[in-house]
Structures are given as C-alpha cells and as structure tokens.
Amino acid sequence: MSAATNDPARQAEIVKLGRLLGREPDSLRYLQGVPVGDIRALRDLTNAALFDDDGEVLKRLAAAGKLLPTGVVAAISERAFGPLLAARVAGVMEPQRAADVGRHLEPTFLADVCVQLDPRAAREIVPRMDLETVLAVTGELLDRADYVTLGRFVGAMPDNELAAILEITEDDELVRVCAVAESAEGVAQIFGMLGAKRLASLRRRARRKDLAHEAEVLSDRL
C-alpha cells in the first residue's frame, strides 16, 4: 500500500469515518496507506452496520412526526434527538417535510445535522430548502472550516443556491471544498459557474504553498 499522507481526499475520508465511529481522525492514522476508494467502501459498510438495524424504528419515527406541526418536530429534534439521530430521521422523511422542519432549526444545530446527513438524502432535501437557511448553514460550516462536510454537499445544490453560496465563499475555502468533494459532477458544476475573473483569482490563490495539495487534486481544473 502506498503511504500518501497528504492526499486531502484520503484525509477527508478518514475524517468522515472517524465522525461515524466517534473517533479522532488521528486514532485511525493506520488507514493513511489504504486507497481512498477502499476507505469509502469501509465507511459505507460501517454506516450499514451501525444503522440498518434501526431503519424500521426511524421510519416509524418519521411517520409519527407527520402528526405534529413541523415546528414541534424541529423542537423535538433539537431537544431529544441530537444531530446524529435527527440526520437519520431526516434521511427517511419525505424530502419536502424534512426541508420544512429544517427551516425551524437553529443554523448551528442544522450544521451539526449536515455533518451526519447522508448525501443521497441531502440531494433531495437541500433543493427544497429556502435560500436563507442554506446560506446560514453554509456560513456556519465555513466559519468552522468544515470543508469535509461542505464537500459532501457539492453536487446537491441547484444552480440558484450554488450561485449565492459561491458569493459568500472565499477563494481558498472554495479550493479546499472542491478538493475533498465526493461528486466530480458537482465540482464541474461549480467550475462551470465561475466567471473568468473569479477563476483567475482562484488560480492565483491555488498557487500559494498552503494549498499545494488541494491544487494537485484539482490540477485538471486549475
């Protein structure tokens, strides 16, 4: 196995697996030599091992939630579920209902939920959310420098939301997010929306030493 310790994509996968397992990424450093696709496959297996047994309970929770106003469901999510369980329940809810509940959540809590949300569910929910909420959560994740979570949402945004997000994202943040993005189509969508001026600015920024590894990952775009 090759030991490519500075590959941002591999490091991002280790961070995501660590979050799933409740472990610090550093405690999983022995995975640094494992190919990135294999770490992702391990994460998928782990995800199934942790949550498949509870699928029926989560579906029943989502069904019971239909009886309650979305504001009450949001309050219960924050007070009783916590971000991990809220993300799991959101994943089995009807996407429009999940988006409506999300509108009532605090951006900091919603950002915590996004850390755990299955990107497949995000692709259905995010386009149904109002722009104000999406921007608030994006801002929160950018403030935390959580590029790994933002990278999971690349490819989940419709063009109008993405355009607004690109406006609040600094060049270095955008490079870091794209370098760990899971969706190549999503990265293409982003670069397709950048004007010549922004792209030139991005390229200038990516030439700096602190983004060398990210620039290498994105070499075909930069």
Added chain:
Amino acid sequence: MASHRESQAALSRLRGVLRGQPPATLSELNRQDLEDLADAVDSARRQHSEALSAALDNAFDQVPRLFRSTVRRIVTR
C-alpha cells in the same frame, strides 16, 4: 505463522462486526490495527443503539400531551 493466524482472526472479527467483506487492502493492516477497527465499529454500534433508545424515551416527553399516546403507538408498535 502465529502472527498471520492472529491477523486472520482479527480480520474475521472485523468482517463479523461489519457484517460484510471489508476491502481487500485492509488485510494488509497489522493485527492491532484490525482489532482497533473492529473495536471501534462494535463500540459505535452499541453507543448508537443506546443513544437511539435514550432519544426515543426523551422524545416522547417532548411530544404535546394530546398526541403522545398516538405517537408512542406508531413508534413502538
């Protein structure tokens, strides 16, 4: 030889907790790392199960009284 057997046993345990075949490259990890990975998955699964159970109990208390018995019936049926 004993070390190889121990690694195989650790890999087998990892397979068990994952309930599936881990990627082949993981077989190149040493026994301690494979055991650590299996421990991590096992522990996370137990913690998640306990957290779900606690969250459910807590959630029922947050549901407005009017809906509480109906919600409980749907979730615990």
